[in-house]
Amino acid sequence: MKELKIPLIKNGTVIDHITSGNAIKVLRILSIPQNLSSTVSVAINVKGHLGNKDIVKVENRELDTSEVDKIALIAPKATINIIRNYEVAEKHRVELPSxxxxxxxxxxxxxxxxxxxxxxxxxxxxxxxxxxxxxxxxxxxxxxxxxxxx
Amino acid sequence: MDFQGRDIISIKDFSKNEINFILNNAEKMVVYAKGKKYLNNLKGHILSSLFFEPSTRTRLSFESSMNRLGGRVIGFADPTATSQKKGESLADTIRMADSYSDAIVIRHPQEGAARLAAEFAEVPVLNAGDGAGRHPTQCLLDLFTIKSEKKKIEGNNIVLLGDLKYGRTVHSLAYALSLYGVHLTFVSPDSLKMPNEVLNECEELGVQPKYTSNLEKSIKNADVLYVTRIQKERFPDAEEYNQVVGAYKVDKNLLKNARKNLVIMHPLPRITEIDPEIDKTSHALYFKQAFNGVPVRMALLSLVLGGKL
Missing domain, CATH: 2.30.30.20 (Aspartate carbamoyltransferase regulatory subunit, C-terminal domain)
Incomplete structure (x- = not known):
């Protein structure tokens, strides 16, 4: 397995499988860099099993529902991984409500x-x-x- | 079928069966709309008629309908004489009309205004046109006119002509006609073509509209020619309007090769798109179409207010 070029995080959120090229829009949804209080790592056009993708890692922040809804609008295949103490504590795909x-x-x-x-x-x-x-x-x-x- | 308390906002809120039900009830209203018989089924009811934009036919026919049914009308045709002038929101105006009447008819320049009104009103709201958006009662009276004249809507060759981009009536009408499986042809200047979302809706309902800029050819086999005005007030700039105004004109010369039973409809007002010499021919159906607004609106008011039919 290829090693990702961005570091693991201890606590926070990893947004994976973002449609390639849309990471910057995800950052805008999360009001980054305006609301910056911790490290944010961005990987653009990373090779994945299902084609190229973007990844965003936000340390010390767990996304709320409205943020997840917004991400689903521009990256419908994204997955949200909540990381606690280096472990994936929760993992789910974004899904648009009706x-x-x-x-x-x-x-x-x-x-x-x-x-x-x-x-x-x-x-x-x-x-x-x-x-x-x-x-x-x-x-x-x-x-x-x-x-x-x- | 129970319509009592229901809002009439968009033709898309209704199934084909429900539309047929409204048209059948409108048919029963014709005799009362002509004043030959009297009906008092809405006696004691009050209609708020809120016209934030100019109107002749829609407002007068709604008010005539309510009066013909024994009800009364309050309201305004000039919003500058209301508290809107002082900056009152539409929501608050609606709350007032809601407490003073049993149903609300609204025409407003902003799209979606009737949907918003329905959110704030307990009583039924009837959309009398919201900007370049929807105009469901016009659509129903158009369907009623075609059905009355051609005995059925299905299978007719129908040409929609003029401003197909900004014209609110043609968007709803193209959708509603597609529910019935007609043959549609769209004729317009290039810059005023039917929006793709309307075309997609027609196709989803199994109708493949043809597109042409050649009016003469398109009306050769037409049963109905539906003409619309190029609406100056909907254009973002005057230059665009000047380029297309007068692009089409329906006159006797154009109708040389048309079928004898071709009928010409127009939501009115017309400016120059139909020559007045057509008025006296058997093709002209637009004044009868305008009258049909009364029985259709009488049926709708009776249905939403629970008046006995």
């Missing part, structure tokens, strides 16, 4: 959800991989989901 609320803004400038109304943006997931979503309000599909993540 509806995503308050995560993506509508790309339609005349959609009512972009105005001063007491509602959060709301999308129906019509396809999980590749991710396809339609606005609950105006029924439009955002052209580039990653550009619309809040």
């Amino acid at each position: 509806e995503i609320i308050g995560i993506v803004s509508c790309s339609n400038p005349t959609c009512v959800s972009n105005y001063n109304e007491p509602v959060k943006s709301r999308f129906k997931v019509i396809n999980k991989d590749p991710p396809q979503i339609t606005c609950y309000y105006c029924e439009r599909e955002p052209e580039d989901i990653s550009e619309r993540i809040i």
